[in-house]
Amino acid sequence: MSSYAPWDIESARAIIAEKQSMPGALLPILHALQEEFGYIDREAEPVIADILNLSRAEVHGVLTFYHDFRQKPAARHVLKLCRAESCQARGSEALAAHAAARLRIAFGGTTADGSVTLEPVYCLGLCSVSPAAMLDGRVVARLDERKLDTLLAKAGR
Amino acid sequence: MSGLRIYVPGDAAAVAVGADEIAVAFKAAAPRNGTAIDIVRNGSRGLHWLEPMVEVATSAGRIAYGPVTAADAATVLKAALANGGDHPLRLGDPEEIPFLKNQTRLTFARCGIIDPRSLDDYRAHGGYKGLARALQMQAAAVVEEITQSGLRGRGGAGFPTGIKWKTAADTAADQKYIVCNADEGDSGTFADRMIMEGDPFVLIEGMTIAGIAVGATKGCVYIRSEYPHAIAVLDDAIAAARKGRMLGTRVAGSPHAFDLEVRVGAGAYVCGEETALLDSLEGKRGMVRAKPPLPAHKGLFGKPTVINNVLSLATVPVILEKGAAFYRDFGMGKSRGTMPIQLAGNVKYPGLYETAFGVTLGELVEDIGGGTASGRPVRAVQVGGPLGAYFPRSLFNVPFDYEAFAKADGLIGHGGIVVFDDTVDMAKQARFAMEFCAIESCGKCTPCRVGSTRGVEVIDRIIANRDRAANTALLEDLCNTMKFGSLCALGGFTPYPVMSALTHFPEDFGAPPRLAAAE
Ligand SMILES: Cc1cc2nc3c(=O)[nH]c(=O)nc-3n(C[C@H](O)[C@H](O)[C@H](O)COP(=O)(O)O)c2cc1C
Ligand code: SF4
Numbered sequence: 001m002s003s004y005a006p007w008d009i010e011s012a013r014a015i016i017a018e019k020q021s022m023p024g025a026l027l028p029i030l031h032a033l034q035e036e037f038g039y040i041d042r043e044a045e046p047v048i049a050d051i052l053n054l055s056r057a058e059v060h061g062v063l064t065f066y067h068d069f070r071q072k073p074a075a076r077h078v079l080k081l082c083r084a085e086s087c088q089a090r091g092s093e094a095l096a097a098h099a100a101a102r103l104r105i106a107f108g109g110t111t112a113d114g115s116v117t118l119e120p121v122y123c124l125g126l127c128s129v130s131p132a133a134m135l136d137g138r139v140v141a142r143l144d145e146r147k148l149d150t151l152l153a154k155a156g157r
Numbered sequence: 158m159s160g161l162r163i164y165v166p167g168d169a170a171a172v173a174v175g176a177d178e179i180a181v182a183f184k185a186a187a188p189r190n191g192t193a194i195d196i197v198r199n200g201s202r203g204l205h206w207l208e209p210m211v212e213v214a215t216s217a218g219r220i221a222y223g224p225v226t227a228a229d230a231a232t233v234l235k236a237a238l239a240n241g242g243d244h245p246l247r248l249g250d251p252e253e254i255p256f257l258k259n260q261t262r263l264t265f266a267r268c269g270i271i272d273p274r275s276l277d278d279y280r281a282h283g284g285y286k287g288l289a290r291a292l293q294m295q296a297a298a299v300v301e302e303i304t305q306s307g308l309r310g311r312g313g314a315g316f317p318t319g320i321k322w323k324t325a326a327d328t329a330a331d332q333k334y335i336v337c338n339a340d341e342g343d344s345g346t347f348a349d350r351m352i353m354e355g356d357p358f359v360l361i362e363g364m365t366i367a368g369i370a371v372g373a374t375k376g377c378v379y380i381r382s383e384y385p386h387a388i389a390v391l392d393d394a395i396a397a398a399r400k401g402r403m404l405g406t407r408v409a410g411s412p413h414a415f416d417l418e419v420r421v422g423a424g425a426y427v428c429g430e431e432t433a434l435l436d437s438l439e440g441k442r443g444m445v446r447a448k449p450p451l452p453a454h455k456g457l458f459g460k461p462t463v464i465n466n467v468l469s470l471a472t473v474p475v476i477l478e479k480g481a482a483f484y485r486d487f488g489m490g491k492s493r494g495t496m497p498i499q500l501a502g503n504v505k506y507p508g509l510y511e512t513a514f515g516v517t518l519g520e521l522v523e524d525i526g527g528g529t530a531s532g533r534p535v536r537a538v539q540v541g542g543p544l545g546a547y548f549p550r551s552l553f554n555v556p557f558d559y560e561a562f563a564k565a566d567g568l569i570g571h572g573g574i575v576v577f578d579d580t581v582d583m584a585k586q587a588r589f590a591m592e593f594c595a596i597e598s599c600g601k602c603t604p605c606r607v608g609s610t611r612g613v614e615v616i617d618r619i620i621a622n623r624d625r626a627a628n629t630a631l632l633e634d635l636c637n638t639m640k641f642g643s644l645c646a647l648g649g650f651t652p653y654p655v656m657s658a659l660t661h662f663p664e665d666f667g668a669p670p671r672l673a674a675a676e
C-alpha cells in the first residue's frame with residue numbers, strides 16, 4: 001500500500017522550485033509531485049507554468065499526454081495488469097475479466113470503497129514469466145486466478 | 158565479504174516470482190546453519206523457467222538450484238552450504254545447461270554472473286577493457302571500428318551504428334549528447350531491462366566510448382517507468398562509476414569528460430520512437446518529429462545527438478575489446494554479430510538466448526524454446542513486438558536476419574518472440590494490434606490516429622460476420638493507407654501484425670483457410 005501526503009500547494013511549490021533548473025524539468029517535476037501526493041492537482045498547473053515560463057495549456061498538454069500521470073487521487077492500491085501480447089498468450093485476458101468481475105469495476109476504474117484502482121499496462125518486461133502485474137509498484141508474475149485473489153485479498157478486496 | 162557467496166537474482170523477473178522472499182529466508186536461516194553467507198543480488202542468467210534460480214560458489218565452481226520457492230529455501234540453503242550438495246532442485250553447473258551452453262554470449266557475457274553494483278566485479282570479469290583500448294585510439298578510428306564491426310541498431314530499425322556515430326562526429330557543436338533509448342516498450346522483450354539490472358556498467362562503458370568517439374560529454378538514459386528495478390540499479394552503478402572516476406571530468410584519468418544521468422519515462426509507447434523520446438526529454442509531449450533534421454545533426458536541445466538502443470551501446474565494449482573482425486565474424490549476410498533473442502509467451506523454455514544471426518525461427522521456437530508451455534501445438538509466433546508480424550509454422554525456416562525477415566513481410570525488431578498455441582484467435586490479435594495503435598498514437602498523422610480506430614471497427618464487423626468480403630477489402634485498404642501515410646513506424650508498421658494475421662490465418666476471419674500447397 002502506498003501512502004501519500006495530502007495535497008498541499010506550498011510543499012508542491014517547493015518540489016517544483018527544487019527541480020526548476022534541470023534541463024527539460026517538466027517530466028521530473030510531474031513525477032516528483034505524483035510520488036509525493038499520488039496525483040497532480042489542477043492547482044499545480046499554473047504554478048508549474050509560471051515557474052517554468054510555459055503556458056498553462058502546455059503544462060496541461062504534457063500532463064494529459066502521458067498515461068502515468070494522474071489528475072485525481074488514486075485508490076489506496078493500484079493494480080496494473082499487463083494486457084500485452086506475451087501475457088495474452090498465457091491467459092491474461094481471462095485474468096483481466098476475473099479481476100474486473102471480482103472488483104466490479106472496468107479497467108481504469110476504482111472500487112466504490114476506494115481501495116483498489118485497476119489499470120491496464122502494456123508490457124512490464126516480465127514476458128518470460130507471463131502473465132504479469134504490478135501492485136503498488138511491486139512486480140508479480142506467473143499469475144493465475146488463485147495468485148491474483150491472494151493479491152487482491154492483501155489489498156483488502 | 159567473508160561468508161560463502163550465494164547468488165539470488167535481483168532481476169525483476171526473478172523478483173516477480175519470489176526471489177526477494179528467498180533472499181530474506183536465506184538470511185534468516187543462515188545463522189541456524191552456523192555459516193556466514195554473503196548474498197549477492199546478481200542479474201538473471203536468462204533461464205527464466207528456472208527462476209528463481211539461486212547459485213552457490215563452491216570449490217568446484219558455481220552450482221545452481223531452481224526454481225526455488227520460499228518453502229524450499231531452508232533445504233536448498235542446507236544443500237548449498239554443503240559445497241553445493243544434492244537436492245531435488247539441484248541443476249549443477251548452470252553453464253552446462255544446454256540452453257545456456259549453446260549460446261554465444263558477447264553482449265550478455267557477464268549478465269547473471271557478476272554483482273551488478275560492483276565496479277570491482279565488473280573489472281574482474283573483463284570490464285572497461287574496451288574503453289582502455291578506445292582511449293589509445295583516435296576518435297575517428299573508434300567510429301571506424303564500430304562501422305567495420307557491422308553492428309546495426311538493436312532498437313528495431315537496424316540502422317548501422319557506425320554511420321550514425323560518424324554523422325554526429327562530423328557535426329561541429331559546442332555540446333553533443335549520447336542518448337540511450339531504454340524505453341523498451343515492445344511486448345515480448347526484456348533484454349534491455351536484463352542488461353541494466355544485471356550488467357549496468359557495460360552500458361555505462363558503451364556510452365562513455367560513444368561520447369569519446371563523437372565528442373559528446375553528456376549522456377542520458379531514458380528508462381521507462383515500468384522498470385523501477387532497472388532504474389535503481391543503473392542509478393547505483395552510475396554513482397559507483399563516478400566514485401571510481403570512470404565518469405566525470407577526467408574519465409579513467411584521460412583528458413575526456415563524460416557524465417550520465419537517468420531520466421524516467423511516463424508510460425507512452427511512442428516515446429520509444431527516437432524523436433518523440435527527445436521531445437519527452439525536453440519536457441514536452443512525446444510527439445514524433447519529421448526528419449530531417451536527423452538527431453545526429455539537431456537532436457536533444459537542438460544539439461547533435463547519438464541516440465541508440467541499450468543493446469547497441471552495451472555491445473560497443475566487446476567490439477572495442479576484441480576488435481571489429483571478431484564481432485563481424487559471427488552472423489550471416491548483412492546481419493553481423495549476435496542478437497540477444499527473447500523467448501516469451503506460451504513457450505516451454507522462456508528466457509534470453511543470445512546467438513549469432515542465422516538461426517531459424519523454427520529452431521528458436523521448437524528446439525531452443527521447446528514448443529509451447531501448454532503442450533498444445535504452436536500456431537502463431539509474433540516476432541518484433543506489437544508492430545511485428547505473426548508467423549505461421551510454414552514460415553519456420555526463415556533465418557533470424559534483418560533482410561530475410563523483411564522478405565517474409567516481417568521484422569526482427571528488438572528480438573522478441575512471442576509464441577501462441579492453437580487456442581489463439583488471430584482476428585482478436587489483429588484487433589488488438591489496431592487497438593494498441595489507437596491507444597498509443599501520438600496523434601500527429603491522420604492515418605495512424607483515425608485509421609487505427611477505424612481499423613478496430615472494421616475488424617469488429619468482420620468478427621461479427623457483417624459484410625465480411627467488403628470489410629476485409631476495406632481493412633486491406635486501410636492498412637495500405639496507414640503503411641504509406643504515417644510519419645513513424647507506429648502507424649506505419651501496425652499493418653504488419655494485422656495483415657500477417659489476415660494473410661496466414663484467413664480462417665479466423667471467416668474466410669477459407671489457405672491451401673496447404675500454398676504453404
Ligand atoms: C513507435 C516506436 C517505438 C519505438 N520504441 C523503441 C524502444 O522502446 N527502444 C528502442 O531502442 N527503439 C525504439 N524505437 C526505435 C527508435 O526510433 C530508434 O530507431 C532507435 O532508438 C535507434 O537506436 P538503435 O539504432 O541503436 O536501434 C521505436 C520506434 C518507434 C517508431
Ligand atoms: S504514425 Fe502515429 S505515432 Fe507515428 S507520428 Fe504519426 S500519429 Fe504519431
Ligand code: FES
Nearest residue numbers: 082087124126127
Ligand atoms: S507482455 Fe506482459 S509483461 Fe511483457
Ligand code: FES
Nearest residue numbers: 023375376377418
Ligand atoms: S543530459 Fe539528459 S537531459 Fe540533460
